[in-house]
Every structure is written in C-alpha cells, then in structure tokens.
Amino acid sequence: MYLRIRSGYLIMLLVFVLALYFTFIGLRYPYLGLSIEQTKAGVFVITKEPDSSAWTVGKVKIGDTVREVDGVSPEHNPLIIKTEHIDMADELLLERNGNLIRLKIPPFDSASTFSTHILAPFTIFLVLFLLSWRAYQSRKEDVDTRLLIAFSLSVGLSVLCAAASSRAELLSLIMVRPLLVSVPVFLLHFLFVFFAQRQKETYFPFITIRFGYTLVAGWLLFQSLFVLTNLLDQVSHNL
Incomplete structure (x- = not known):
C-alpha cells in the first residue's frame, strides 16, 4: 500500500515536470506555422501566409524559397519533407527575388501566441494539478478518485x-494524440467505477473502456515509430 501511494506522488511529479518542459518549448521556440512545398526543381517554397498568430507574419511571403533551416537544407530533414511544415527553428535562410534573407528567430515567444499557447494552457494545467494533488492527499485509496x-x-x-x-x-x-484519446477514456472509466460502486446502471460495457485503452496504446506505439523513423532518416541523411 505504501509503495502504491508513493508511486502515485511520483507519477504526479513526473506529469508536472513534463508540463514544465512543454511550457519551456512554447517559450523557447515561437510558433512559426510555415507551410512549404517542394517544387519540380527540388527547392522548397512558402505556399501560404502564416497564421495570424504566428511569429513569421509579415516576415515571410508566399513564394519565398527556403534555403536553410538552422543551417541545413530542408531536403535533409525528413520530418519537414513529410509534413511540409516548418514549426521550430532558431534561424531561417530565405531567398526572395534573388536576395538572401537570414531570419533570426527570437529565443522567447514575443507574439500573441504567448497567451493562447503558454499562459492559458499552463494556468489550466496548474489549477487541475493543484486540485488533483489535494484530492489525492484526501482520497488516495479510492479508485474513482x-x-x-x-x-x-x-x-x-x-x-x-x-x-x-x-x-x-x-x-x-x-504524446499529443495518446493524451487526447486518453481524456475520454479516463472519463468513461471513472463513470463506470463511480456508478458500479453505487450499484447503479453503467449504460456501457467495460469492453468499451478496454478498447479505449488499447487505442491509446496503439496511438502511442504508432507515434513513437513515426518519430523514430524520421529520426533515423535524418541521421542517415546527415551521414
């Protein structure tokens, strides 16, 4: 029992560390939101205006050629090739009308995305984390809690x-898709246990919850393989 309680606190602390890490990423790398396309000539060009909240608004134009992303040609980055997006970088080298433009990305997000991508999400997380911590302290032995x-x-x-x-x-x-899928799965599991403990009708079979957890595990495996494949492709391109 003691080990289970202790592991619960450790899991919550791990979640908090992950939240701090994701917040740091949002601060460290402004949202670029660049859609690109590889032409028949083999070069990558900007195909649409960035979102209004993106840091690159007014700094890049449709038709700009992307020569380098952090000193490396986009053709050597499999993730950029597959997604046709540039979302995180410290420096871009663009070509416009025959002129080279070196765009330095600031180390912290100074755009309007600060409130929507950082402040609001972290506030929501912090409130839920503090309530969860208090609930665990009070009712840590209850499955529904x-x-x-x-x-x-x-x-x-x-x-x-x-x-x-x-x-x-x-x-x-x-993690993003498995996390999003886990939200309704945890809610359904909570409702199932909550009504079962009170001898109420649960309205759905437990196999629904098992399917949900299988879906979460499947998404996690798929996303891990996708990212690992792209990492290996990138390493092989750079060798």
Whole structure:
C-alpha cells in the first residue's frame, strides 16, 4: 500500500515536470506555422501566409524559397519533407527575388501566441494539478478518485502538449494524440467505477473502456515509430 501511494506522488511529479518542459518549448521556440512545398526543381517554397498568430507574419511571403533551416537544407530533414511544415527553428535562410534573407528567430515567444499557447494552457494545467494533488492527499485509496485525477491531469497536460507539438517537438509529437484519446477514456472509466460502486446502471460495457485503452496504446506505439523513423532518416541523411 505504501509503495502504491508513493508511486502515485511520483507519477504526479513526473506529469508536472513534463508540463514544465512543454511550457519551456512554447517559450523557447515561437510558433512559426510555415507551410512549404517542394517544387519540380527540388527547392522548397512558402505556399501560404502564416497564421495570424504566428511569429513569421509579415516576415515571410508566399513564394519565398527556403534555403536553410538552422543551417541545413530542408531536403535533409525528413520530418519537414513529410509534413511540409516548418514549426521550430532558431534561424531561417530565405531567398526572395534573388536576395538572401537570414531570419533570426527570437529565443522567447514575443507574439500573441504567448497567451493562447503558454499562459492559458499552463494556468489550466496548474489549477487541475493543484486540485488533483489535494484530492489525492484526501482520497488516495479510492479508485474513482484516482481515475478522476488521471482524467484531470490528462486534460491539463494535453493542452500544453498540443502547444509544444505545434512546434514539432519530438516528445510532444509522440504524446499529443495518446493524451487526447486518453481524456475520454479516463472519463468513461471513472463513470463506470463511480456508478458500479453505487450499484447503479453503467449504460456501457467495460469492453468499451478496454478498447479505449488499447487505442491509446496503439496511438502511442504508432507515434513513437513515426518519430523514430524520421529520426533515423535524418541521421542517415546527415551521414
């Protein structure tokens, strides 16, 4: 019993560390939101205006050729080739009308995305985390309480993870879809246990919840393989 309680606190602390990491990514790398396309000539060009909240608004134009991303040609980055997006970088080298433009990306987000990608998600997470911590201290032995905590933390962490994944950060790309899928799964599991403990009708079979957890595990495996494949491709391109 003591080990299970202690592991519960450790899991919550791990979730908090992940939340801090995703927040750091949002601060460290402004949202670029660049859609690109490889032409028949083999070069990559900007194909649409960035979102209004992106840092690159007014700094890049449709038709600009992307020569380098952090000193490396886009053709040597498999993730950029597959997604046709540039979401995270420290420096871009663009070509416009025959002129080279070196665009330095600031180390912290100074655009309007600060409130929507960082401040609001972290506030939501912090409130849910503090409520979950208090609930765990009070009712840590109750299964329905632990499931409600899992639901709350998955909601809070998923909004931060989504913001980090918009920068194409690798860990967030692995976790974002499994986290989003886990939100309704934890909620359904909580409702099932809550009504079952009170001898009420649950309205849905437990196999529904098992299917949900299988879906979460499947998404996690798929996303891990996708990111790992792209990492290996990138390493092979750079050798």
